[in-house]
Amino acid sequence: MFRGSRWKIAVYGRDHGVPHFHIEGPDFRCSVSIASFDLIVGTVPAAVLAEALDWARPHQALLMQTWQELNG
Template sequence: MVTLHRGPSWKISVYGRDHGIPHFHIEGRDFRCSVAIGTLEVIVGSVPRHVLVEALEWAITRRRELLDIWEELNP
């Protein structure tokens, strides 16, 4: 697992040996979701709306970096 960003009470991570389409995880104390890198859509799980907005603001300009890291960890 690589943690790429931390918010006030959540983090964005990419896991190695993961499955499915390229995605990242938004995780907090009481929630976890997976977000597709290509579309920035939540594909599984749930996340508070304000956290999703903040996380997507961070991720939107870093899609290439997220994809590169996902591909490196999931050859």
């Protein structure tokens, strides 16, 4: 969906729980709520989280639409 320099944001089909997206990198993976942008589970460096959320916040509707299409 979106890639930073050493990480990516992904939304997967057949996923469970509240609507969320993943931030993934070579040494970390976490899930973040689309509605609140709270960290649900996993670890992520603070700088990566900040950078990813800077992209995710203005794209919240796109993230939710993608989640619903893949998991609806």
